[in-house]
Amino acid sequence: MKKILGLLLMAVILSCSDKDDDAFTYPKETTVQNFMWQGLNQWYFWQADAPNLGDDRFTTNEDYVTYLEKYPDPEEFFYQTCYEHSNIVGSSTAIDRFSFVEDDYKTLVNALEGVTKSNGLEYGLARNEGSTNLFGYVRYIIPNSNASTKDIARGEIFTRVNGTQLTDANYVDLLFGSSDTYTLGMADISGTVVTDNDKEVILTKEEGLQENPILVAKTVEVNGTKIAYLMYNGFTSGYNEQLNTAFGQFRTEGATELVVDLRYNPGGSVNSSRLLASMIYGTNTDELYVRQRWNDKIQGLLKKEQLEDYFANKTDKGTNLNSLNLNTVYVLATGSSASASELVMNGLAPYLDVVHIGETTRGKNEFSVTMVDDIDNDYIYRAGRENKINPGNLWAMQPLMGRNENSAGFSDYTSGLAPDVVLKEDLSNLGILGDINEPLFARAIQEITGVSAKRDFTVKMPVNEVSNSKMFTVLKDNMYLDKPVDIPFQ
Structure with a gap:
């Protein structure tokens, strides 16, 4: 059957492509696929390596339309187009482990500001070696959430949802399916043995939950040394002022050492990471924090000031930064620490001693930009331009667009950043976050002072994690660039 082509003419967005610079037309029903292909062809970090994103991929309009129609489901179209350059499509071993899409850009934009639909329970999912059964362990409770009103706390264990044992095969449906309300069946832990008990907790996901990423900010004194402790669970730009206030508190309290707890922090805003790094190290705006590396199309079009981020001396609202001006910082990080968390560690490494306590981090060194x-506007989302977004296509993409390297040019940590001091969390003794007896914090205190409130760091039941609740949020472990990207395309 002869294809019916739409009447809309696709605007030229590329200044440096070849045959795809020609204005192809496309059927209205492939509007989303056209948006995705055009955006990826211009911005995707591995565009040159992806056969279906090549500038000379399509020789005729019919070839282009045939490809757009190949995957009617936009989500499938996106992942196939991104991942087909990998030998294992969509697998965890693919080059691109992190690009994603969302069917309504407003959901994604809200998530960038820390607003989500959630019951407020943050947890990990683990298993005993050799078992397909899973159990959850509570990491922390988000204040002012549904979970904060229930009888459940950090360190508790659950094994069942609505009476069904959690397994490798069913945990996604049970915990992250369509139902907003579920009942957790709790359990006891003794040594390495998890035993069901009769306690049940009913939780409900609610719209509009705002998580302040600063869960704990306090100063403790050990043997005359004042140590600031920051539990920071997400690089959320809307809380930069509060973060600066916390560092002002540390300075007022006379803290001379700092422990930054990023063990559950999957990342977020690059700019928030820059501000945190400046609060730790210093506010010399002539010193380079990180430099972006884009694909070959984009790199040469950007000016030096667009490619480089320097340490800051003010917040976005013009508030003077409260910096501790440290020579050493102690970072608690695990396999759940990713993207902007790793960026802080890598960005600070050329300037001060970053003592990493915990486990090897996730290994996400690429950044993304929200596309609509x-x-x-070259498909880049900008607040205030919502009326310019095609009302017939609300999809958003968050594709990887580049890598951040530190001032020494290092960015190769796709296998994660290895710890200086190896210490896993102990499910039989998770401790209280911010307490000097909590194992990871206690180990940092030992590094700082040579004295610890906890003498034995033996881990009786190490976490053998399968996944965690943050990996099922809209942002997952994404790192997003939140500064303007203005390119003078011809």
């Missing part, structure tokens, strides 16, 4: 169907 706003062709006049």
